[in-house]
Amino acid sequence: xxxxxxxxxxxxxxxxxxFQELVTGFEIAPRTAxxxxxxxxxxxxxxxxxxRVGQIRLVxxxxxxxxxxxxxxxxxxxxxxxxxxxxxxxxVLQEHDPAALRQxxxxxxxxxxxxxxxxxxxxxxxxxxxxxxxxxxRDIQSLRQSxxxxxxxxYQHNIGRGQTHKVAIVERYLKRQSLYQIARExxxxxxxxxxxxxxxxxxxxxxxxxxxQAEIAFLVGIxxxxxxxxxxxxxxxxxxxxxxxxAEIVAPPTGQPYLPMGKKxxxx
Numbered sequence: 581x582x583x584x585x586x587x588x589x590x591x592x593x594x595x596x597x598x599f600q601e602l603v604t605g606f607e608i609a610p611r612t613a614x615x616x617x618x619x620x621x622x623x624x625x626x627x628x629x630x631x632r633v634g635q636i637r638l639v640x641x642x643x644x645x646x647x648x649x650x651x652x653x654x655x656x657x658x659x660x661x662x663x664x665x666x667x668x669x670x671x672v673l674q675e676h677d678p679a680a681l682r683q684x685x686x687x688x689x690x691x692x693x694x695x696x697x698x699x700x701x702x703x704x705x706x707x708x709x710x711x712x713x714x715x716x717x718r719d720i721q722s723l724r725q726s727x728x729x730x731x732x733x734x735y736q737h738n739i740g741r742g743q744t745h746k747v748a749i750v751e752r753y754l755k756r757q758s759l760y761q762i763a764r765e766x767x768x769x770x771x772x773x774x775x776x777x778x779x780x781x782x783x784x785x786x787x788x789x790x791x792x793q794a795e796i797a798f799l800v801g802i803x804x805x806x807x808x809x810x811x812x813x814x815x816x817x818x819x820x821x822x823x824x825x826x827a828e829i830v831a832p833p834t835g836q837p838y839l840p841m842g843k844k845x846x847x848x
Contacts, residue, residue, distance in 0.1 A: 599667075618775050634664030638708065640698035641733055659696040661689040663708060671769035680767040682709055683719045687745045690731045695803035699733040747809045749773055750780045754817050754825050781829035783810040788830070 602613035631637065642655040663685065673681045686705060693700045702720070706713040720730050728745055745766070752762045753773070763770045779800060786796045793811065797804045817826065 635660055635662050640693055643697050643699045659693055659698050661692050668769040668772045676767050683723055686719055691744050694731050695805055701733045746776045747813050749776050753777050754822050777829055780810050781831045783807055784814045784830045787811050
């Protein structure tokens, strides 16, 4: 497709509508408007009760449900999945191809399910992404061959929680890859890569001030599992070799003041 076609498609996303309203309606600078939009998307996490444009509700099997029992007897619950991430997904499709976009969505929704204590089946993914199950299996095989952990029911028990693709992307940045190199090699949008890095920085900021993982998850708007993995990543790279990179990205959650180091609870 031509660039003009992609621009028209991107202009129809809910992200772009909100962005345009901030720029034109409130006369906010584009860079500031994008920061506000990113922060709002982080705070309005998929665990909230209301659906955003591009999200669906799905009944999924609980992660703790034992194997070997009929599906009808397994514990289930409703979860929220982000099938379409708006401009971020449009950017992936523009820079790569439909298969890359589909695989990005597989990583996103399977991790969202795990964050809500559920596991998706290959059939769930096929229904959610409107493709046949053979396509899903090929995509999952391709992702795993590329080093990604794809958490699906029937595979999860062999791998544990593992490292999410978000953590792997932030680790690349800590090792001094550029945003554009990471986006190109991982087939993500630059906006998504930047958002993962900013979220990691906010987690580390609060962790340094001795906030609990539950408190950090609430303030930043992510799951405790993601907080735990970001804290582990920070612990692995808290050294002189990465000090400059960490200093560059560690920041408080949007709306929170920079707080001095102190005893647990002193940041409140």
